[in-house]
Amino acid sequence: MPHATATVNGVLVAETDSYEVVDGNIYFPPSAIKESHFTPTSTKTHCPYKGEASYYTITTNKTEVKDA
Template identity: 55%
Template sequence: MPKATWNGVVVAESDKFETVENNVYFPKSSIKSEYFKKTDTTSVCPWKGTASYYTLSVDGKENKDAVWTYENPKAAAANIKDHVAFWKGVDVSK
């Protein structure tokens, strides 16, 4: 079962997920929301749309913009709506 771990804490875990461009996208329902803080950061992908970001906050440490999501993805990426993915040192294992 895929899980995302940062700073020694599992921040997401689910047996249902999507894989896009070698990134595991976890359903938002599988995240431990107490560790996530929405930021104002956005980026644009030509085929997925506009991504929004979250900072992980675990045990007093922060990993800025380590999580992204496509809240309103383009049709080609509809399968990752309501999912999040990780980077910046977050360990994602399958």
Template identity: 50%
Template sequence: MPVAKWNGTVLAKSDTYETVEGNVYFPPDSLSREHFKPSPTHSTCPWKGEASYYSVEVDGQTNADAAWYYPEPKPAASNIKGYVAFWKGVTVER
């Protein structure tokens, strides 16, 4: 079961997930929502569409834009709609 952690805190954990381009995407209901803050950052992938970001907060520390998701992905990436992936020091253990 994949688990995403930062600073020793579990951010997401689920038996249900998608793997795209080597990244584990967690379903929205698997997140520990108290650690996620919306970010104004966006980026664009040519085949997935526009990504939105969350900053992660644990014990008063913030990891800006450490999580991303596709709220309205292009059809080729419809399987990850709303699912969240991580980077910037967040570890994902399988």
């Protein structure tokens, strides 16, 4: 499995060698995220296929992404 990274406007917010791929999307384990960039939001959704989802605002020195 290749190394996976996630960036927001060039800032690394997650990286790992162990992840899941579902429908072409990479799902990082909680231990892979840079927690200082993530703030939980109140948004929750349910998918019968993937289960419960929680959302976060990702903040870097360059931008803010809500409900990511």
